[in-house]
Amino acid sequence: MARPKSNDKRNNILAACKVVIARDGLNATTADIAKEAGIATGSLFTYFPTKTDLLNELYVVLKTEMTAALTDKLSGKNNREKLHNGWAAWTDWAAINTEKHVVIELLRNSDQLTKESRAFGDAAIKPVFDLINANVVKLETNYPNDFLYELIDAISIKTMDKMAARPDKAAEYREAGFETVWKIITKG
Amino acid sequence: MARPKSNDKRNNILAACKVVIARDGLNATTADIAKEAGIATGSLFTYFPTKTDLLNELYVVLKTEMTAALTDKLSGKNNREKLHNGWAAWTDWAAINTEKHVVIELLRNSDQLTKESRAFGDAAIKPVFDLINANVVKLETNYPNDFLYELIDAISIKTMDKMAARPDKAAEYREAGFETVWKIITKG
Amino acid sequence: MARPKSNDKRNNILAACKVVIARDGLNATTADIAKEAGIATGSLFTYFPTKTDLLNELYVVLKTEMTAALTDKLSGKNNREKLHNGWAAWTDWAAINTEKHVVIELLRNSDQLTKESRAFGDAAIKPVFDLINANVVKLETNYPNDFLYELIDAISIKTMDKMAARPDKAAEYREAGFETVWKIITKG
């Protein structure tokens, strides 16, 4: 088998897609993405049959990576510390990977995502909450759970935005965000 | 701020723009918007020199209307009640004016808004918080204020989304959202 | 109403389409057709929503014109002369309007024609045969009628091809073709 479809190239395209979208927005051209990836315009379609497929795959990949940043860090000597460590890992990831965070949000707010991708993105966060719920923190709240998850998600995004916008005050925003979440999930 | 005298046709176009964008997303065609407004495609451009101008104006108009829905209702027999009434008025407005709420969010997440429009939108909420801060509720928190505002904004949007998605449980989400906000701004 | 959609321009496009297809075959580009018509590439689509629509319309128009060339001439002092005059008018039209004849055949043999257009083309010839059948010649044959019509059609096309290919012998081929048809439809 000559010149097998390389996973590297596939990843190059995804990375290029991320870069170009972060730069040009969702109207980024497949031609520009291909150029950024260092391949011919037609080659992009060897790896992704349509632009929409590429966009959806990118969303899933980024969302997976983002979630992974959190999952490993949910440890600490007590529940608050466990959650704090997870939160810090999560938001720091976004503050460092600004492009990825930005692109995730662009995609989420677009009409390009399929139901499946969107569900995947939502599901990606779910295990984390299950983890919190079951093992780490005893949720002391009466909110509808789905709503609580979405609120925390929204707060995390705002926190990440702020951290990215003001790297000099990143830690401050990170902690303020955490306090907010902690307040919400604990009975007071 | 705003524009000079907005005549009927301008407003027709803005209203049509809102309808079509809610239906077709931000890729809505100027031709379709004009048709919805009952005018010729070319006429649109005598009122708004570019599509971007139209979009920005629409954002400002909707954001203004949205804020107005809140401002008048900040009354009640105590601080909590005052804020609750304001909150209810605000979120109910969005739950009823789904189209407008949706379009505001689409625009906010687009790359079409100028710095000025975006600043205007952010400013629109500011007086409300000043009002809260100065007259209604004594904020008992140590957060950076700008962050607090944005968090509450984010929570309000999620609340509105939920209310619009589940009209049958609108009240429940509205109250849950309020409790969240109240928790955040009060010392606990 | 400013600059009304001109019928002249529509006809220009159809004429240009005919010219370019005769020159380049069915793969003729919409861009080339537009250029030949002296309009912008986009303007073509104001008049014909898709290339296929243009092609179908062209077929119908040409087929109509071709049939008209025959219909008026079915006169003469006896049946044979009547039919002969019709035949001559028909084949002469094709010999003179070579481009049109060629394009009709290209379209007929393409996969671009809708059932409707094809049916229209078939129907166009039908009245002529009805005319022959009812008023001009008493068909003395036992063939299935539809088959007879198609055979005559096929013979006419071959005759036209020959006449166009050898203008110097056009009359000879025209008469040979006629004798063939006459032989077929008369009892011998």
Added chain:
Amino acid sequence: MARPKSNDKRNNILAACKVVIARDGLNATTADIAKEAGIATGSLFTYFPTKTDLLNELYVVLKTEMTAALTDKLSGKNNREKLHNGWAAWTDWAAINTEKHVVIELLRNSDQLTKESRAFGDAAIKPVFDLINANVVKLETNYPNDFLYELIDAISIKTMDKMAARPDKAAEYREAGFETVWKIITKG
């Protein structure tokens, strides 16, 4: 004539080409043809330097096969029967080998055939007519011979089309076609 030694792979490609063109029309992809032949897209080009070459070769091959179906059968106890047997063999071949017949016609009406292929196709039928002319039937007609050949060819195609379209009436159309031809070539 034809090509040197055609190995199995060449023939596989030709057969696949026929199948795919019958299914997808002349816009059939070289990639699809290769897949149908069970080889890699690139391999196709080691056997046929260009798509056009493949198409031309296919035409020649099919036309040869078609002619062969007729040549052997020109026997019978008199001229009419001899020709009738040939005609039957010929049209039956097409009615059975619908795909081949269809592809021959598609190619003939395309702009892909070289002068040479077209000439070959025309020549393929010539010997048959020479045979008819010299040995089987004494043609009693004054037509230009080339024209007569083409007319009979055209009639045969129509007959084949009809037979393929209505297998239940194949025999009827076959005989009607024959009578037509017989009428044309005999003095009346």
Added chain:
DNA sequence: AATGAATGAGAATTCATTCAT
């Protein structure tokens, strides 16, 4: 040879904006 990924010149169509009427 065989493979199938890589190439890049098109091709049809869209759409914000202009401008003749």
Added chain:
DNA sequence: CATGAATGAATTCTCATTCAT
């Protein structure tokens, strides 16, 4: 001013052919 046809650059995707493996 209103109209809507005209414009043409831009966009996604295709496909015959090449070429690295």
